[in-house]
Amino acid sequence: MHVWKTARLGCVSCLAFTALAWNGPAASASAQAYPSHMIKFVVPFPPGGGTDTLARYAAQALEKELKQTVVVENKPGAGTVIGTAYVAHAPADGYTILVGAINTATNRYLYKKLSYDPDAIMPLGGLAYSPSIVVTSEKKRFHDVKGLVAYSKAHPGKLNFASYGIGSSPHLGTELLIQATGLDATHVPYQGGGPAQASVLAGQTDFLMSSILPVLSLIQSGRLVGLGVAADERLKSLPKVPTLKEQGIDLATGTWFGFFIRSDTPGPIVHKLDAALSAVMSRPAMRDFIEKEGAQPMAGGRKAFMEFVGKEDQRWKKVIQSGKISVE
Structure with a gap:
């Protein structure tokens, strides 16, 4: 299933994906123990850039919220494909989170063949808009x-x-x-x-x-x-x-940054991360930091971010196809 397609259709009931309905005893026990060890933020850009700076501040904030270590690992290259593929192939246990950008939505239209399935990851929460x-x-x-x-x-x-x-x-x-x-x-x-x-x-x-x-x-x-x-x-x-x-030019656009996770991550873990990231994004210190970096804080919550990414998906699909843009 194309996880962003449901958001584009505005179907609220569709937001409860099959993957998130995984609420059996094993999943519940796993969620209660989560997080039991270090969480990794994967940034598909080099260290020192805007995305990296935002990710590191967010990692510190989430660490306090979940009372568990959150580290940032940079995996740059190939227009974010390397870092995104790493997350798409990681275990679906909530411990590997992609701090992605607009490329996460556009790469499926820019590349004829990717080293990962774009539907293997889904939006988890917004971070910043520039x-x-x-x-x-x-x-x-x-x-x-x-x-x-x-x-x-x-x-x-x-x-x-x-x-x-x-x-x-x-x-x-x-x-x-x-x-x-x-x-x-x-x-x-x-x-x-x-x-x-x-x-x-x-x-x-x-x-x-x-x-x-x-x-x-x-x-x-x-x-x-x-x-x-x-x-x-x-x-x-x-x-x-x-x-x-x-x-006289009716146009508003920009780039954005947000959190993505494996689509088949157990629902209880996704809900726990959603709540934690929403709490982080509501903190004045977090929002002030993003604004000082020259960006705008995005609304917290998986549902809002999923709908946003769905709209961006359709917008850039049209631009890419009309402009006949291809990386390969």
Whole structure:
């Protein structure tokens, strides 16, 4: 079963998956003892990045909530495929949790063949949402996204944009912007955020549509200029940067981070983790930390996150198929 399909259909009764109905004596005994040893957060990105920072803070908070050690293990590579596959193949006992991102929803459409079954994992709870922002070098002549789009139409083939790689969030976000506005720009993929940001800073590429997390300090220092935020409201951290909607572009998007677990994890364990993560996400300290990192806390609870991921699944499926985007 495609666990996100039920969320897309809005079928509340469907949220009680067969896997979660596993409430026999053995499962109940297992849940009562859970967690009896260390829990592992698997981050499919390198250490030191935005996802890693959020995951480590969340791990400390969950550790206090469950009174059990929670460690973070980084397994980067292949557009999060390596780390996700590790969790998909791990025992379904609640001790291995993926701190995934938007790639968890999009990879099934980007890759013709994956080393894991996408349906082997399911959403467990939201962590943070980071709106996308279009940025350019301080040396460039553009002042907003509206002007960027107008220039591209008047000068076809002249603009290019950087991304963190084919199928990355910046690539897909820009493709969504292209489909919404008719923006004319050539994709220049890089191997990661550092090289992509460097290309924009050097003027080698014209713009980048990134989540706020990795570019906030560069904007605040004046090295990059924010042209427009893909959010409903201006960001507290960047109050002078207008939203796309203020520029006549009805588009809100971004990247997100959340917890995923094996789909066949016993229901009582899933419910215990759901309650614990919901408690963690409701703490003011947790929410304040996420906001200081330039992101927005997501609503706690498995049901809400499952519905959110279901909508994202359908949104990006359409973008990927319309743009004929493929990693392979």
